Amino acid sequence: MLSQLRSIWEILKHSVSKLDTVQYPEQKPYLAPRYRGRIVLTRDPDGEERCVACNLCAAVCPVDCIALQKDTREDGTWYPEFFRINFSRCIMCGMCEEACPTYAIQLTPDFEMCEYDRQNMVYEKENLLINGVGKYPDYNFYRVSGMQTAFKDKGQAQNEAEPIDTKSLLP
Amino acid sequence: MIIFVDGQEIEVKQGENVLEACLNAGLDLPYFCWHPAMGSIGSCRQCALVQYQNPEDTRGRIVMGCMTQVTDGARFSLNAQNATEFREAVVESLMLNHPHDCPVCAEGGECHLQDMTVMVGHRDRRYTGKKNTHRNQYLGPLIQHEMNRCITCYRCERYYRDYAGGSDLGAQASRDHVYFGRHQEGVLESEFSGNLVEVCPTGVFTDKPFLKHYSRKWDLQSAPSICSGCGVGCNISPGERYGKLKRVHNRYNHEVNGYFLCDRGRFGSGYINSDQRLDYSGLKGAGLKSADATFAAVHQSQAIETAAGWLQGKKVLGIGSPRASLESNYLLRELVGRSNFSSGFSDAEAAVVRSIINIQKTTVATNPTIKQMESADAILILGEDITNTAPRVALALRQALRNKSFELAEQLGLPEWQDAAVRNLAQDQLSPMVIVSAMDSRLDDVASQLISLSPAAIADFSCAVTASLQGQESDDKRVQQVANMLSAAKRPLIISGSSMLSANIVDSAACLAEALQAHKQAAQEVMLSFCVPEANSMGLGLLVNEDKRPLRLSRLAKKIDTVDAVLILENDLERRLSQSELDLIFSGKTRVISMDLLENNTLARSDLVLPVASYAESQGTLVNAESRAQRHYPVFEPAAERLCSWQWLLQLAAVMEHKKLAGIAHFDQIVEACSKSQPIFADLTAVAPDHSFRDRGLKVPRQTHRYSGRTAINADVSVHEPPQPTDCETPLAYSMEGLNRDQPASLIPYVWSPGWNSNQSLQKFQAEVNGPLKGALKHSGAGQRLIKSTQQGLEYKLKVTHPRMQKGRWQLLPMHRVHGSEELSAYTDEIAELAAQAFVALGETVAEKLGVAEGEMVVVSTADQEISLQVKVLSRVAKNCVGFSVGYDKTKSLRAGDSVALRRDKSWQPPQVIATDRGVASNGC
Numbered sequence A: 001m002l003s004q005l006r007s008i009w010e011i012l013k014h015s016v017s018k019l020d021t022v023q024y025p026e027q028k029p030y031l032a033p034r035y036r037g038r039i040v041l042t043r044d045p046d047g048e049e050r051c052v053a054c055n056l057c058a059a060v061c062p063v064d065c066i067a068l069q070k071d072t073r074e075d076g077t078w079y080p081e082f083f084r085i086n087f088s089r090c091i092m093c094g095m096c097e098e099a100c101p102t103y104a105i106q107l108t109p110d111f112e113m114c115e116y117d118r119q120n121m122v123y124e125k126e127n128l129l130i131n132g133v134g135k136y137p138d139y140n141f142y143r144v145s146g147m148q149t150a151f152k153d154k155g156q157a158q159n160e161a162e163p164i165d166t167k168s169l170l171p
Numbered sequence B: 001m002i003i004f005v006d007g008q009e010i011e012v013k014q015g016e017n018v019l020e021a022c023l024n025a026g027l028d029l030p031y032f033c034w035h036p037a038m039g040s041i042g043s044c045r046q047c048a049l050v051q052y053q054n055p056e057d058t059r060g061r062i063v064m065g066c067m068t069q070v071t072d073g074a075r076f077s078l079n080a081q082n083a084t085e086f087r088e089a090v091v092e093s094l095m096l097n098h099p100h101d102c103p104v105c106a107e108g109g110e111c112h113l114q115d116m117t118v119m120v121g122h123r124d125r126r127y128t129g130k131k132n133t134h135r136n137q138y139l140g141p142l143i144q145h146e147m148n149r150c151i152t153c154y155r156c157e158r159y160y161r162d163y164a165g166g167s168d169l170g171a172q173a174s175r176d177h178v179y180f181g182r183h184q185e186g187v188l189e190s191e192f193s194g195n196l197v198e199v200c201p202t203g204v205f206t207d208k209p210f211l212k213h214y215s216r217k218w219d220l221q222s223a224p225s226i227c228s229g230c231g232v233g234c235n236i237s238p239g240e241r242y243g244k245l246k247r248v249h250n251r252y253n254h255e256v257n258g259y260f261l262c263d264r265g266r267f268g269s270g271y272i273n274s275d276q277r278l279d280y281s282g283l284k285g286a287g288l289k290s291a292d293a294t295f296a297a298v299h300q301s302q303a304i305e306t307a308a309g310w311l312q313g314k315k316v317l318g319i320g321s322p323r324a325s326l327e328s329n330y331l332l333r334e335l336v337g338r339s340n341f342s343s344g345f346s347d348a349e350a351a352v353v354r355s356i357i358n359i360q361k362t363t364v365a366t367n368p369t370i371k372q373m374e375s376a377d378a379i380l381i382l383g384e385d386i387t388n389t390a391p392r393v394a395l396a397l398r399q400a401l402r403n404k405s406f407e408l409a410e411q412l413g414l415p416e417w418q419d420a421a422v423r424n425l426a427q428d429q430l431s432p433m434v435i436v437s438a439m440d441s442r443l444d445d446v447a448s449q450l451i452s453l454s455p456a457a458i459a460d461f462s463c464a465v466t467a468s469l470q471g472q473e474s475d476d477k478r479v480q481q482v483a484n485m486l487s488a489a490k491r492p493l494i495i496s497g498s499s500m501l502s503a504n505i506v507d508s509a510a511c512l513a514e515a516l517q518a519h520k521q522a523a524q525e526v527m528l529s530f531c532v533p534e535a536n537s538m539g540l541g542l543l544v545n546e547d548k549r550p551l552r553l554s555r556l557a558k559k560i561d562t563v564d565a566v567l568i569l570e571n572d573l574e575r576r577l578s579q580s581e582l583d584l585i586f587s588g589k590t591r592v593i594s595m596d597l598l599e600n601n602t603l604a605r606s607d608l609v610l611p612v613a614s615y616a617e618s619q620g621t622l623v624n625a626e627s628r629a630q631r632h633y634p635v636f637e638p639a640a641e642r643l644c645s646w647q648w649l650l651q652l653a654a655v656m657e658h659k660k661l662a663g664i665a666h667f668d669q670i671v672e673a674c675s676k677s678q679p680i681f682a683d684l685t686a687v688a689p690d691h692s693f694r695d696r697g698l699k700v701p702r703q704t705h706r707y708s709g710r711t712a713i714n715a716d717v718s719v720h721e722p723p724q725p726t727d728c729e730t731p732l733a734y735s736m737e738g739l740n741r742d743q744p745a746s747l748i749p750y751v752w753s754p755g756w757n758s759n760q761s762l763q764k765f766q767a768e769v770n771g772p773l774k775g776a777l778k779h780s781g782a783g784q785r786l787i788k789s790t791q792q793g794l795e796y797k798l799k800v801t802h803p804r805m806q807k808g809r810w811q812l813l814p815m816h817r818v819h820g821s822e823e824l825s826a827y828t829d830e831i832a833e834l835a836a837q838a839f840v841a842l843g844e845t846v847a848e849k850l851g852v853a854e855g856e857m858v859v860v861s862t863a864d865q866e867i868s869l870q871v872k873v874l875s876r877v878a879k880n881c882v883g884f885s886v887g888y889d890k891t892k893s894l895r896a897g898d899s900v901a902l903r904r905d906k907s908w909q910p911p912q913v914i915a916t917d918r919g920v921a922s923n924g925c
Ligand code: SF4
Pocket: A050, A051, A052, A053, A054, A055, A056, A057, A058, A068, A096, A099, A100, A101, A102, A103, A104, A105, B103
């Protein structure tokens, strides 16, 4: 008896509370930056493409909708020759973002991706790549990695000592 | 014998070490420096476990699994806390200097270090000091170097120097400065450098051509395959993605290649992606030749109809090929009729291969597997540079030379896997090996005696040794020495081959083996082995072996006028016929239909060219030098209008309404028909399971279960995903569904096991360490030996023919090169780079007489041509002989045994040095 009364009270309370439903699309809801919508590829703080074509996002994707091919820049660094996401398959689970070791791939709070033609749901790198760092402003993978690049020699990455001179006899 | 590991009783073999015992029992004991083929040195300390004195002992002590020999009833623990902590600490310390590289490391995803790190549970880095760094070296076009990633396990050094006999890679500096590389940057010299990629447990040495268009291991679609690089028939696992062949990895076969390949096999498949592959774009030389001698694209059906019109009811000859599969050759032979089929061997090749087959059919000696060759305790090589003609065999011979040290070790009770101790004991003592050849060979550095003789003299020498074994004295001291060496040995190996194109040498080797076996007790095994020119030389040879009057290629050229058409199967005739003979064939009166995969002049002169699939896009059976039939399967479907050559031939047979081939529509039916055609092929159906094979109801998957991008790969073309291609010809599927476990050994596309992503997961597929694959025990084994010797011995009436050399002329002898001599692999960019220029090889005295030095040019003139070739100076050479790089484009028209005159090329100028990075030698220093 008591619980039934309580239920009725709870329901009645809703008739005077603030509405959760908004008049979309006239009115846009607030979406947190960590919302999982349309995927972008970001750039590092120095403006280079962040993605190093490690293929981890593709491997972890539960619907297998990411395909890419690694290529090499002149300085030996890796980047994707092509990078394709088939959004008609993507379930916005965010696993790719979690797997990405470089913060390159990020989900954004944009979910308005309707198309009349399904083919338009296939995004290539030029459609995915944005001109910014996204949610992680500071990280540049190649500053940490031990690989030699155009902007840093061996021994100049984070926490690295000068290259060893194997011919030296010093202890 | 049993031991206890964590209370579990484990059956072990006398003499093995605890690491092996654990792995055999299916336990996961991490390791780095131990390698199944190279034994233990106990340097990485990763394989630690606890050993207890007795059941009462609860503390125990830490021992290294790889350094501890099993003893009956011994007690160990893998899971004791001090053992797991120790192993974790080892990985942590190995990782102190490891760079943050995995995402951009070509080892990632198949990295033994990653696997072991996860296995021991090490996760967080505690060390905050600076990481050591190293500079990388340029090591040539095949191997990429990234020294920062090294964990100093010493496997590379032990493989490269101790196992493969290389001298230009090793450890430098000391303590945490240790560096593995060359004394200075440069191309790695060893023909087996590619195995570093698989031996190094980290990403220090990686596959450079693969890196250019890299994909992760989990993204590769693979199929069990056979190397088509030479007659050894190594088992390989090629991987494909996006329609390109990406890389070739070793596929274990305990009787053939074991864990290792040569660089031709590993890196020589780049031609499959070559721009020179034939297709129908018109420019690529395939299709129907029009009046203006260019090729016009024609559709498959149109091509078949045109061809059928030329063949139906006409007199047709067929030319087979030692690099095409047995099935394709068989079909062509049936299609044109047996008497109209020429093997496609040159006359000289045909004679040698026939000799080799007849010997193998009757010899009393053993025809050894590569594994058996490793047990030889004395070796005689007759006329071959094995490293260049059957590379993988040379690697086995280097191991055989260690039997001396194993003998010494046995006397001390040292097990063979105690690698450092055994090597220390033996120092540089090796089992004896005598090389009798016309000139330098790449095994010269480990031979006990080198004898330089011309091919005819090699046959004579071998006959003299035979006579000496039969009690005839010889004045030649060397003859006596070799005879003594062979008769003192318990398991002597005589190895010869076809590279000199001399049937005399081959026959004399057989005589010698017979005499030696007669000289010995029955228990002592004499091994006799031959190298053959191409991947399927033996299969083709067997196909025509019973023919009373085989149609020789030169005779075919002469009778070409009498026929209407000729069908050429994957054979560049320029490599086998003279220009005048070629002119006969391409006179225009006879229609020529060619099937091949890469551009060449034979195709350019044909009337209709049908583009065929490569070995990686088709299935077929290849028969290797020991007559082992093995099957390769398509890794991916051929693109464009390409078809497997057997498919072209079946289509032709169908439109021609060929009676004998009427019932055949599938690959398995060809195998069946071929196996019934001759008793020698009876076992062909047992080589591998047929297309109906299912493992737990499913086909064997070519893709890994992590294969990515399935719904995006083709989305750029159409978002509507096409179904996976179906494969109704083989037991494999273009799919990730199914199990890659416990199937027959001939159907293992790649190795992987939970927790073991690297190639070290192989041990999960082996019945025991270094043993056969589990699948080989349960199913048909590792290929089928076709020839079973009658052991009657042959009656040889050997008459060695000596060429008559005029004064001032030299006998031209072929020199095979791992990189450059094989037709198809030479189209691969990296191989072409290593092959460098075609050369003529002269002894020092000849070079001096002609006034030329290494690198300069000499004009070689035969009866009808003159070719200017770069000079290479030999360190030893038989009298009156000069060598030439065989199989190169420039030397295609030179033939073994040609008598040539030489003169300095006066028109040659040394290239002007614009700039040099070499130190300028001043005042004569
Ligand atoms: S995980 Fe990140 S770096 Fe790796 S391929 Fe995907 S987007 Fe690129």
